Amino acid sequence: MSRTRFRLAGATIALMLAAVAGCSGGEGVDVDGNDAAGAGGVLNAAIGGEPDQLDPHKTSAYYSFQVLENVFDTLVEPDANLEMKPALATGWTTSDDQLTWTFTLREGVKFSDGSPLTAEDVVYSYNRIIDEKLNNAYKFGTVKSIEASDPKTVVVTLNAPTPNLLANLGGFKGVAIVQKANVESGEITTKPVGSGPFAVENYSSGDSIRLVRNDNYWGEKPKLDGVRFTFVSDPTVALQNLRGGEVHWTDNLPPQQVPALLDGDDPTVRSVPSTDYWYLALNQARKPYDDVNVRRAIAFALDREAITKAAKFGLATVNQAAIPQNSAFYYEYAPYTHDVNQARQLLDQAGVSGLSMDLMVTSEYPETVTAAQVIASQLEAVGITVKIRTLDFAQWLDEQGAGKFDAFMLGWLGNIDPDEFYYAQHHSDGTFNFHEYANPNVDRLLDQARTETDQAARKQQYDQVAKQIVDDASYIYLYNPDVAQGWSKQVSGYEVRTDRAIRFRDVALAR
Amino acid sequence: MSEQQISREGQVRRALSALRRDPLALTGTLVLAVLVVVGVGGSWLAPSGINEVDVDVMLQPPSWAHPFGTDELGRDVLSRVMVAARVSLQVGLVSVGIALVVGVTLGLFAGYYRGWLDNVLMRCMDVLFAFPVLLLAVAIVAVLGPGLTTAMVAIGVVYTPIFARVTRAGVLSVREQVFVRAAVSVGASDLRIMRRHVLPNIAAPLIVQTSLSLAFAILSEAALSFLGLGVQPPDPAWGRMLFDGRGFVTEAWWLGFFPGAAIFVTVLAFNLVGDALRDVLDPRQLTVSEARRSTA
Numbered sequence: 031m032s033r034t035r036f037r038l039a040g041a042t043i044a045l046m047l048a049a050v051a052g053c054s055g056g057e058g059v060d061v062d063g064n065d066a067a068g069a070g071g072v073l074n075a076a077i078g079g080e081p082d083q084l085d086p087h088k089t090s091a092y093y094s095f096q097v098l099e100n101v102f103d104t105l106v107e108p109d110a111n112l113e114m115k116p117a118l119a120t121g122w123t124t125s126d127d128q129l130t131w132t133f134t135l136r137e138g139v140k141f142s143d144g145s146p147l148t149a150e151d152v153v154y155s156y157n158r159i160i161d162e163k164l165n166n167a168y169k170f171g172t173v174k175s176i177e178a179s180d181p182k183t184v185v186v187t188l189n190a191p192t193p194n195l196l197a198n199l200g201g202f203k204g205v206a207i208v209q210k211a212n213v214e215s216g217e218i219t220t221k222p223v224g225s226g227p228f229a230v231e232n233y234s235s236g237d238s239i240r241l242v243r244n245d246n247y248w249g250e251k252p253k254l255d256g257v258r259f260t261f262v263s264d265p266t267v268a269l270q271n272l273r274g275g276e277v278h279w280t281d282n283l284p285p286q287q288v289p290a291l292l293d294g295d296d297p298t299v300r301s302v303p304s305t306d307y308w309y310l311a312l313n314q315a316r317k318p319y320d321d322v323n324v325r326r327a328i329a330f331a332l333d334r335e336a337i338t339k340a341a342k343f344g345l346a347t348v349n350q351a352a353i354p355q356n357s358a359f360y361y362e363y364a365p366y367t368h369d370v371n372q373a374r375q376l377l378d379q380a381g382v383s384g385l386s387m388d389l390m391v392t393s394e395y396p397e398t399v400t401a402a403q404v405i406a407s408q409l410e411a412v413g414i415t416v417k418i419r420t421l422d423f424a425q426w427l428d429e430q431g432a433g434k435f436d437a438f439m440l441g442w443l444g445n446i447d448p449d450e451f452y453y454a455q456h457h458s459d460g461t462f463n464f465h466e467y468a469n470p471n472v473d474r475l476l477d478q479a480r481t482e483t484d485q486a487a488r489k490q491q492y493d494q495v496a497k498q499i500v501d502d503a504s505y506i507y508l509y510n511p512d513v514a515q516g517w518s519k520q521v522s523g524y525e526v527r528t529d530r531a532i533r534f535r536d537v538a539l540a541r
Numbered sequence: 542m543s544e545q546q547i548s549r550e551g552q553v554r555r556a557l558s559a560l561r562r563d564p565l566a567l568t569g570t571l572v573l574a575v576l577v578v579v580g581v582g583g584s585w586l587a588p589s590g591i592n593e594v595d596v597d598v599m600l601q602p603p604s605w606a607h608p609f610g611t612d613e614l615g616r617d618v619l620s621r622v623m624v625a626a627r628v629s630l631q632v633g634l635v636s637v638g639i640a641l642v643v644g645v646t647l648g649l650f651a652g653y654y655r656g657w658l659d660n661v662l663m664r665c666m667d668v669l670f671a672f673p674v675l676l677l678a679v680a681i682v683a684v685l686g687p688g689l690t691t692a693m694v695a696i697g698v699v700y701t702p703i704f705a706r707v708t709r710a711g712v713l714s715v716r717e718q719v720f721v722r723a724a725v726s727v728g729a730s731d732l733r734i735m736r737r738h739v740l741p742n743i744a745a746p747l748i749v750q751t752s753l754s755l756a757f758a759i760l761s762e763a764a765l766s767f768l769g770l771g772v773q774p775p776d777p778a779w780g781r782m783l784f785d786g787r788g789f790v791t792e793a794w795w796l797g798f799f800p801g802a803a804i805f806v807t808v809l810a811f812n813l814v815g816d817a818l819r820d821v822l823d824p825r826q827l828t829v830s831e832a833r834r835s836t837a
Contacts, residue, residue, distance in 0.1 A: 266788065284788055286600075286613070339596040340614050393769055403614055403775040407594035420687070420773055 070243070070255040071539040073521065075532075076262040076271055078282040081239070083219040084230065086206040087155075087164045092443065095203055096281075096532045097239055097259055101142075102206035102224035105133055105152065105184075105199050108529055112305070112357075112446050114196035118147070118207060118225070118248075119184075128191035128483050133184045140246040141209050142229035149178030155207045166205050168454070168461070169198035172481075191481045193488060194447040201446050202531065227252045227535035236261075253523075253538040272297050272516055278539065279517040279524065281532070285397075286343050288514045300526045301345060301514035307352045307451075308341075308397070308441035309505040310405065315433055315466040318382045325503035326366075327376035331412040332405065333368040338509045341401040346509040351496045352442075352451045354510040356528060359448045359489060361496040366506075373412040386415045388436040394423035398439045401508070405439070430464050441511075444529050448492040449480055456495075456504050467504040556821045560814070569813030576807060579623050580630040587620035592775050600793045610795035613785070621777035622799050628778045629807060632693050632762040632771075633755045639697030640758075641751060644704025649735050651705065652712025663709065666702040674699045674757075675764055682770040692771045696761045700754050707750050711743030718742075745822035752818055756811035763804050779804050 081094035086102055089095070105119040119133040139147040156176045159167055172192045177185045192198070199205055212223040220233045227249065228241035242256040260277070262268040265284040269291075271277040283291065283299065291299040312319040312328065319325060334348040347355065350364040377383065389405065391398035399420055406416035421429065429435055445451050454460040457476045458468040472495055479491035499505065515526050523536045560566045579586060595615035603610045609618035647666070651659040669677065681695035715721060716739065724734045765771040766780035774781065779800040786796030 266791070286789060286792060336594070336596045340594070340599070399774060400614070403592070404594050404596070406775055407592050410592070418774055420769065 070253045071541050072240075072256045072258055073254050073278045073534060073537060073539055074258050074260065074276065075534070076260050076268045076277040076280040076282060078261070078265070078268070079263055080236065080261040084222045084233065084239075085208075085213075085218045086203050086222070086224075087159050087162075087166070087208065088219075090165050090204075092530070093261075097230075097241070098203045098206065098222070098224075099226075099531045100228045100241060100257060100534050101222060101226045101230055102203045102208070103139075103226050104203065104206055106196050107200045108197075108446065108531075110525065110527060112529060114200050117200065118152075122196075128193075129188045131186045131188070131195060132179075133186070135182045135184065136248055137182070139225055139248045141223050141225050142244040142246055143209075143223050144246055145209070145211075147207060147209075147225050148181040149184045150181070151207055151209060152176070152184045153178045154210050156205075158208070158213065159205065169201075169205060191483050193481070193483050193485070194449055197447040197450075201450075202444060202529070228254075228257060231256065249535065252535050254534060257534050269516070272518060275518065277518075278521050279515070279534075281513070281515040281530075283514055283516055285345060285514075288345055289343060291516060292514075295519075297516045297518050298521070299514060299516040301512040302526045302528050303347055303354055303356050304443075304511055304513040304528050304530060305354055305357065305445055306441050306443045306513075306530075307349065307354070307445075307507060307510050308346075308401075308439065309352070309507045310437060310439050311465040311505050312437050312503070313433060313435055313465050314468075314504075316436060318380060318385065319436065321380045321382075322502055323376045323380040324382055324385075325506070327373040327380070327382075327412065328409065328414070329366040329503045329506045330369045330376065331373035331409055331414070332366070332506065332508075333408055334508055335368075336408070337401050337404045340404045341397040342509065342511055345514060346511040348508070349510050350507050351500055352505070352507055353448060353492075353496065359451075359492055361493045363497055363500055365500065370411050377412065377414075383413060384415075385413070386417060388419055389416050390419045390421060390426060390429060390435045390438040392423045392426040392440070393420055394426070395440070401439060433464060433466070439508075446529065448488075448495075449476075452476055452492070452495055452499070453480065456499055465504070467499075467502070469498060469502055469504075472498050472502075472504075556818060560817055560821075563817050563820075565813050566817030569810040569817070572806060572810035573814060576626055576630065576810070580627040583624040583627045587617075587623045589617040589620050591616065591621050591624045591777055593617070600789070600796075602793070603795055609799045610793065612782075612796055613789065613793075618782075618795060618799055621782060622779070622803050625777040625779050625782065625800065626803065626807075628689065628772050628776070629759050629762055629804075632689070632696065633759045635693045636696035636758045636762075637700065637751060637754045639694065640700035640704050640754065641747070643697070644701040645708045645740075645747065647701070648705040648708025649712055649739065652709035653716055653731065653735055653739065659709075662705070666705045669699070670702045670706075672699075675761060678761055678765060679768065679770060682765060687770045687773060689772050689776075692762055692765050695765070696758050699761070700758060703754070704747070704750060707746050708743060711746060712739055715739050715742045749815060749819040749822055752811060752815035756808045756815065759811070760804070760808055 077093055077096050079093045081089060081097060082091050083089050084094060084098060086098045103118045105117060106114040107117040109115045118136055118139060120136050122131055122133045124131050135149060141147055153176050156170065158164070160170050160173065172188045172190045174187045174189050179185050206224060208218060209223045212218045221230050225248065227244055227247045229244045230239065231242045232240045239259040240256060243252050243254060262271065262280070262282060265282045268277065268280045268282040269284060269287065272280050288299065288301065292301060312325050314320050338346045338348050350366055351361055353359045353361065387409065389402050391402045393399060402418045406418060409416050430438060453476050454462040456463060456467055456472055458473050475491050475495045479488050479495065482488040482491060513526060513528065513530050517524055520540045522538050522540065527533070560570055593616060597615065598611050599613055599615040601607060601611040607617050607619065609622060612618055647662050651662040677699045678695040681698060682691050685691040685694065721734060721738055724738050762771055763780035763783070766778040767784045769784070771780060772778040782800035783797050786800065789796050
């Protein structure tokens, strides 16, 4: 009895404390927002969800990277055209055998806490990813060793030539340079220390993440005093907040309203083609999907235009291959015209009739649920009954890993190098080849292209890979979506990037 | 015996005449009749197929061709609302059926035999009762996996305790009546006594409870499918349609409005009929309503 009362009392105190903390937190924000000393102001950005953690090497959530893009640096980083440009490294040289890369670090780079960033930090960061087998360890697959020959020089030694090493080392902030002390104290998950334009000031779970300008930043000083990220899961609400002025920037716009928003000028909404692709995969370990004719029949039965229109309201480009048009590795190949008769003929050839197909989609990505309904109605026209199975994402991943599906639909986000588009998905040893595709010819080409240093030859090899994968209908590619973001008229200097990186370093806020 | 039968016929006659006289109840009954027709014949009566996707006519406002408009995939909303009526009725009837059969059986045994059996059964019911209805239903669906059948089972389970309680309460008073003791004394078996003497005398509150539970079961089904735990797409369900229409409130109000209205009208109809039945059948309410009628 007394214990219960004690606990109740404890709960009351906790509630009161929370209320007080909430009040003071609110005041703090107001003070920041009206801070007359900083002319830059604080930009309020609404993102669709909360990061799971802020350790760039351990998180795989896009919400985390939206924040971390502004906090961390990599040796090199993609520019607007996704070409790798100097960042922490000012230059690099490659040995004649392509097996030794020597990076020269920028002078005078400091972490936001004022401590210097040296070659040792680069070595520590990369070895952490490799030794602890973190998410991005595969990007270091060909790396034999990483050494700091002096505080300004990093030498990367490889087992095999790796033409896409720069993309691996700088494609996104998942391979950022972190501080050893910050990792070892465990603070990196909530208060990471980086060398980027902003530093994390405060992370209050369930509410917001506040960044302040990093005065030790090596590049041009950001104009903003800071950025405040809030988590708004409902796109309609995010748009309302943007219109009402509580939010200056959001990427969580209701897709059905984006076409109309693009025409207006307040708020400013821009969209660019992304490097993402969405696809349908058929389980080739199961009959009859092991038969290429059945897979091709399904590819012919789909009307990609209709699927894209329903799933993305036109904010996407139909594509029958993976790599989007804006990439140097784009290969124009579209053999599958929407043709019901052709599909029926192929099914007849395969001796398949009255097929019932299980299609696994996830509520985490509502566009898969929408697209699946269109796919179901299109396949019905060729005599295939589709049973749509909507799962939550964790369960979906379990089923995918266990191979318990006839078909699934999903997307790959933010890939840059063609190796990222194909190897893990279509090599017979690929870590994401859950649909059990195996073609020795494709395996050979993928292994070869991985280490091909002649760009023209490499492009040609990937063209062959693309053609073979499309012909075999390993994945049935559907579309490359656009990335749409909106900001208020007060915001200037912001550009939407095709790799979805959110960079506020050059942004200014009019007041 | 014969007296009881006369009184039961009297009850039925009174119920019917009360329904006829009460305009609200009459409206409710008519709506339910229409609903049953639509529910049974929905797929034949519907102007177009429920999965006729045509993205060229997506999000069209109500018109003569599509009286309820079209949804984000260009499907006819009227047809989908009509076919979804079957789902709602089916879930309502089957789940309440489960609750009725299981609950009444448990309540009968608990109330008739009393003792440890009563204790065990009713404490189990208390445990189920302690959970908020929807939370329990969501938990059951989470374990069994989403779908029409599991939704029916889940809703059936969560409404079982209320039937068990209502039944037991009735049995407790009836089992002390003289005619039950008489039946015992002439050597009738327990089952026969429960079936022939106890059950008919507690039927009235059960009928009322059933009609009200139907309304709640349909609401629960809508809530479950709103949460994505009921009927799976592309099959239509009112709750699911409401959920899908949520993102379009500003551009296409008809996506959410018509399924929402269907839920509203259906639940209201069941409630009106249920209220009217209670007025007639519930002895405590009876005096009030008769007094009201006699003064009118």
